[in-house]
Amino acid sequence: MSSVLIIDDEPAITSALATYFERSGHEVMRAHSGEEGIAAVKRAHPDLVLLDLRLPDLSGFDVLERVREFRPVVIMITGHGDVPDAVRAMQAGAESFLIKPIELTHLGAVAARALEKAQLRQMNRYLTDRRGRLPATALLGTSAPMRELAAQIELLARSERTTVLITGESGTGKGYVAESIHRASARGDRPLIEINCAALAGSTLDAELFGQELAQTNGGEALRPGLLDIAEGGTLFLDEVGDLDPLLQPKLLRVLEGKSFRRLGGTREITADVRLIAATGKDLVSEVTEGKFREDLYYRLSVMPINLPPLRARARE
Secondary structure, eight states, X not given: OOEEEEEOSOHHHHHHHHHHHHHTTOEEEEESSHHHHHHHHHHHOOSEEXXXXXXXXXXXXXXXXXXXXXXXXXXXXXXXXXXXXXXXXXXXXXXXXXXXXXXXXXXXXXXXXXXXHHHHHHHHHHHHHHHOSOOGGGGSOSSHHHHHHHHHHHHHHHSTTOOEEEEOOTTSOHHHHHHHHHHXXXXXTSOEEEEETTTOOHHHHHHHHHOEEEEOTTSOEEEEOOHHHHTTTSEEEEETGGGOOTTTHHHHHHHHHHSXXXXXXXXXXXXXXXXXXXXXXXXXXXXXXXXXXXXXXXXXXXXXXXXXXXXXXXXXO
């Protein structure tokens, strides 16, 4: 069971969200103002915070800044017109955002990812307490291959614009290596955004990665930011990149070649200041040979490849 704090001044929304999480077996706390929410974070250290962007006494940004030292996992709640502010909040440390009216199916998926991250943070704090403040590479092991891997991570951390391709079997720690590179780099205080390319396909993944522009009946545009927007200044980790939809491979290639992209449904070129780290358990050379993966994209991704040894080769670690 996890603890969830809801900070929102609208009783109907607070009640609906609380009921949802309570039925899922979580402990729920409620706050109806920014100051009340900050006090609850300091007192209870909740695993997850749902934070309204607009509160009667403080803005969501104010609350986010004042609870930063407690490192809560925060999901921002916003109205349709506040999407750019929500993106800015994610760049300031929020995990994700939900747009009112909130769809419970979307809430469940977003909350599950956020709670998983909260658990990882708890484990990280535990390991830090046990082992002291060691560099990220200190937990890799002492064998020759692991020492070489640690040296590669430190080298890549210094080259904060270099694209990295991490390969290895499932369970070898590709995500840990990506996080270690990001944390030790000059981008370490900016967002690290992860997406599993095998989990979504087609236009859904297109909108998730690159964002979407929708024409409205009044002639304006509705903007839905993508993960490249949210990762601005930080790192985008593309897990299972070998499963990337073939129709999206040219768009990713454009980001790597020109540091720009177009949102789904849009015509404007958007500049991206994002480092890309990709990972796969597939043999991409074979995928290229079989015509399943673009050769030019493979070479752009594998500027600095890292191959992780299988777990059976680390039996003595």
